[in-house]
Amino acid sequence: MSCHSESTEKPNNRKNGKKLTIALAGNANVGKSVIFNQLTGSNQIIGNWPGKTVDRAEGSLCFENHEISVIDLPGIYSFSTFSLEEVVSREYIAKEKPDIVINVLDASVLERNLFFTLQLIEMNAPLVLCLNQIDIAKKKGMIIDKQKLEKALGVPVVLTIATRGEGLYELIESAVKVATKDTKRKKINYHKDLETRIEKLTQLIETEKIDLEYPSRWIAIKLLEGDTEIIKLVKSKSAKIVDISYILSQELSTIHDEPCFSIIASERYAYASMITSSAIKQNEVKNTFSEKLDWVTTHKVFGYFIAIGVITGLLLWTFIVGDFLSGLISEGLSFIEPLDPQISGPIVSIIWNGIFNGFVAGVTLVIPFVIPFYFLLAMIEDSGILTRVAFMMDSIMHKIGLHGKALIPLILGYGCSVPAIHACKIMESRRERLLAAFAITFAPCAARTLVILGLVGVFLGPIWALTLYAVDLILIFLLGKIAMKVVPGKSTGLIMEMHSFKVPSLSVVSKQTWTRTKSIIFMVFPIYIIGSAIVQALYALDLLTPISNVMSPLTVTWLGLPAITGILLILGVVRKEFILLGAVAIFGTTNLLGPFNPVQLITLALVAMLYIPCLSTIIILIKEFGWKAATTISIANIISAIIIGGLAYRLLEIIL
């Protein structure tokens, strides 16, 4: 189903022509992105925790002469306007009117998933239902009657197992069928009290002819629900409609003794529950392995051990692998050495030399180190353990103004801060996203791990490196606590679906590992190469010393480091590894125990770890939170690094 994607022509000849748009919508973690990747060959993030897809993604495929563009939407539970993702999806479906919406459902949680389906039907979206994960449903003893479901909802239903690609052909087939033929849609009738009022309001909206992009029935329901956005929108066209909707909703809440939005939610659920009980036969099943795992991982003793095991295990794993590979690292570095330093000769050859060094550093540092880490991370993500860790750690995370879910981006931050900060969108409020992002800027990411291993692990042994990790984790907690006090506002509570455990799929895991490694390589290599060339050039032009001297009050007097570290710290803003690479290049030796004493190595590693988010992180901070927040976070990092670095230097002087 792949396609040569030449998407230069405009989609002007829809339907009878060949260009179609399909949107994938549904609850979180139902398998939308797996389907999207399968259809389009893209590399959307996949994992067994809710909220991975935060922005909409686009891809394309060819199917029987149809050029189809597919949109992957963030997972949502409802069309209220309380979260960003809900707004994104709602606007997309209502305004851009895709030719077809594939509503992906988790077959094993049908009732809750149908709650959203009913809202799509209210929106009058052209629908195909994709009941995914039927393998899991089967394991839970559920037998699904597809025909009954189709009849009850009046939309085609396709059963799929997305991870194995089963049913996807039929899915596209029936989607194209719905899109190209004008099929009649069934109307869902709610309870009489509610239905008559919805209809009254719908008719009023239609006779008043307020021209909104949303379907009338949907607007009517939203008005009754008291959706503030829609009320504002309608009010600007016709205040009368809003007034009448208010009266109608008051009538309803008098009859049912409940606020109107609650009546409507209850009504949808009543409907969903009715359909579910007729379409699913539930057989008794024994306690499955997944249930037992659930029992252990949320246990009040074992659960904590497992949670801490995951949090530290991932670090330890990178550490052990990294330690093993540190042999390779130093070999890589010694590979640089003979070529270095080249300060004479034409500037071009000097720069060329730098470029070559940067490339070698990239290959030997990044690839063997990053791949094993991302492999384990993908396994952990795809298993479903992360939501359990989030559950166990919820009360601890509250101490830094966050809730358990924030732990997930934090753990992603072990790899690279950039995608981790992006993942902070799973937090509910801006304040929480900001606090989580702040914590992530201190997380021991791959670059920091390299610096710690390269400066401390290799020369002073693993104990000191592990100590630095521990210090880092403690600092995240302490600084997070301070940040929580400084940033005003209240924390929201945790509301998170916990999906059943799954055996990680090898193809998903390996693909994901590769995707992430690739993106690191693309990010890192140019920076390494250019940066390395610049160091060489500065070196040749004899500019290193003057720049370093400017910073010497800080580096020499307060932190007790050699003056030349000034330039290293400046370079490290681009990528932390430069502190290590630069040191090797400048001193012309891989044995850093010569130019630095042990105290200085530890202090430098500590400062390097904390002192500023790297350039790519700063850029994403600006993108997500704006200049002001990004600057504040960076300054906070610098200040804490200076204070902690200085104190550590004085303390270490005493100990060592």
Place this chain on the structure above:
Amino acid sequence: MEDYLKVVHKISREEEVASTTKISKALRVAPASVTEMLKKLAEKDYVKYSPYHGTTLTKKGLKIAEKTARKHRLLERFLHDVLKIDNIKVHEQACEMEHTLSDDAEESLCRFLKHPDSCPDDGKIIPPCDLKISSCAECVQLHKRGLEEVGKHKQNLISINKLKDGQFGKISFIRGGHKVLQRLLDMGLTPGTRISVLRVAPLGGPVVLAVRSSKLAIGNGIAKKVFVEIEE
């Protein structure tokens, strides 16, 4: 009388039954008069009293004890938040006032304070009111039309963070603003829904509920606001 029920409630929560000596110590009343009072209360079906095993509250007694606790904690909130009285002093003051606060005043106070969920001095949960409503939004709405027509809950409600692993309940009241309520409704916690608690994490941690064949983790702060009727 309310003081007796309160003390029995408190002691029996810690150790199943309240012995007469404990009650007399807590109230600083002679054991003889305690026994006499307990007998009277037992006659009115507020407590189950047996001279050798000690005393427990009946359903009727529990209801009054909870109501008194509710008034007490609401008053503490009022004294602390509005009148800015020191945290250490609010308890005693509230102890005096709780007996004279009428039910109407209690409801108004709750609305005035924007439906608080715990008391200021030791963070205990304020029991929900006994009006037959399923959310605070409803209380505000109903208030605009006059509250007289509202029925009362017959059962005692209990917040889900107080349930034990494996217990079942029926959602009957959710405290708090529109936003939290809407999110919980969206996740399937509509009034009348049967849920079971799968896990309660220790140390004020979250709970895991089974709702409509899904599993839902809910933080303690929100779990405190969700009240259920226990199924027997």
